Structures are given as structure tokens and as C-alpha cells.
Amino acid sequence: MVKIRLSRYGSAHNPHYRIVVADARRPRDGGYIENLGHYDPRKTREDYLKVNVEKAQEWLAKGAQPTATAKRLLKSQGVKF
Numbered sequence: 001m002v003k004i005r006l007s008r009y010g011s012a013h014n015p016h017y018r019i020v021v022a023d024a025r026r027p028r029d030g031g032y033i034e035n036l037g038h039y040d041p042r043k044t045r046e047d048y049l050k051v052n053v054e055k056a057q058e059w060l061a062k063g064a065q066p067t068a069t070a071k072r073l074l075k076s077q078g079v080k081f
Helices: 053-061 068-076
Strands: 002-009 016-023 034-039 049-051
Touching: 002 053, 002 068, 016 068, 034 053, 049 068
Parallel strands: none
Antiparallel strands: 002 016, 016 034, 034 049
């Protein structure tokens, strides 16, 4: 199954996440199919959340399942489910 989920990057105590489309069997920070955006939970910049809405809609139409956190972030950016 293909999932839309968060992949962590950044240094220790400074988390940043990519919102990615990945095979559910891959590790959290392993390879992914496509990058849909990024998220900074510490909100250190004005653009702490950026999502490519069109690509997210395409992947949802193809059957990709978002995780709970990814779904919350996508919904806040206006992605329809």
C-alpha cells in the first residue's frame, strides 16, 4: 500500500519533516516515491508548512492513504478527502 506520511530530517532537537508518498513497507526515513512538501513543528519560520495541493490530490485519487498526522496537515492546507 502507498501512504502519505512524514519523513524526519534535521538535526537532534531540531525536527523537520518532509511530507512524502512512500510504500508502507519502507522505513520511516527510507526512500520515498515523491516529496509533497515540508513541515516544521517548531514553527521557526513563516512558511512552516508547505504542501503541493495538486500533487496531494493526485495521489489521493490514485488510492494513497494518509497517516493521521499527514491527514491533519493536508486538511489544514485545503486538500479535499
